[in-house]
Amino acid sequence: MNELTDKTVGFIGLGLMGRPMCRNLMKAGLTPVVYNRSPQPRQELAREGAVAADSPAEVAEQADIIVIMVADTPAVEHVLTGPDGVLHSLRSATLLIDMGTTAVPATRRLAALVEEKGALYVDAPVSGGTIGAEAGTLTIMAGGSEQAFALARPVLSLLGERITHVGATGAGQVAKAANQVIVGLNIGAVAEALALAKAAGVDPARVRAALRGGFADSRILEVHGQRMLDNNFAPGGKCTTQRKDMHQALELAAELGLEMPATALSRDLYDRLIDDGDGDLDHAALFRLYTKS
Structure with missing residues (x-):
């Protein structure tokens, strides 16, 4: 100070x-x-x-x-x-x-x-x-x-x-692009895993509890996994922001001649969610793509 x-x-x-x-x-x-x-x-x-x-x-x-x-x-x-x-x-x-x-x-x-x-x-x-x-x-x-x-x-x-x-200069933004790639793909992995458990008739909350502490554990599973279970998508980070960040990462990769197909797919999934009218929800709302009737 x-x-x-x-x-x-x-x-x-x-x-x-x-x-x-x-x-x-x-x-x-x-x-x-x-x-x-x-x-x-x-x-x-x-x-x-x-x-x-x-x-x-x-x-x-x-x-x-x-x-x-x-x-x-x-x-x-x-x-x-x-x-x-x-x-x-x-x-x-x-x-x-x-x-x-x-x-x-x-x-x-x-x-x-x-x-x-x-x-x-x-x-x-x-x-x-x-x-x-x-x-x-x-x-x-x-x-x-x-x-x-x-x-x-x-x-x-x-x-x-x-x-x-x-x-x-710019190195911080490169690190943030890498961060957002990991966050976006991890949210997608947690969403699909919990949706799979639910579709198979197994309590996704118990599946999440079983995964904690193992190799599948992460801050995303802890925080956003709970949001998915609670269906609580009050925004901490919006879907539109996550989509924007992943698109920026893809633009940087294109300038460098690097392909990132998983990131591109994740960006496209967020596009679908935004098209459904959920853009202002928390980025954990990607789970809704798999659970909407």
Whole structure:
């Protein structure tokens, strides 16, 4: 906390993940300058002690460190380069930390624009969903220079428990792409396994209990398997977000000449779920593809 005493932290993007993350900064004694495209979340946090800004540019006018947690690559681009974007008033030596899941080529291009202004850039996407965001236990995978990462670490440590500097700019987003491939395929495996048990007339809850502790066990089986059993798909991470992340991973693979057929199939299954109207449900709702009558 001492390293942040004289710093003003900005936070842009107050959605499912951003809002609890910003609250964790406030619990640590910071007074963040906040912006969100829709006014209600920033007004809500202002009532709790944050300072509400009317644009990303206004955040940049005040903040020494800016955390961005928005939905997708176009949203990050708009926050930085839009008519009232951060780049219009970005000061030299400011640190930008993109904690959303952004395409790797765009990350490197945006980082170059930021660095042209004399500022620093870290891509630091997260894993752990809203559970981790609320508890401050996110897994954070960071890309950027050693200098930028060192400056980012005090903020990141207020938001997550496992923080890894993966490599140069874009490396954090590469790690997140790998994470989302594993998450998506694992959700699919758990959904199919529990659906198989149910179709065979065996209690899927007991099957899940039998699998715990063996080679098939995982955080997905623990958390999302329970959601499937409970038919509780209140979003921690939305189907649309999971689909977007897997598509970005496939785009990166295509640029590298790598085939990922299992990931492509999983992405297509999420397309079916979204077409069925379930896009805003938690990504564990993939189970519904197998259990709808």
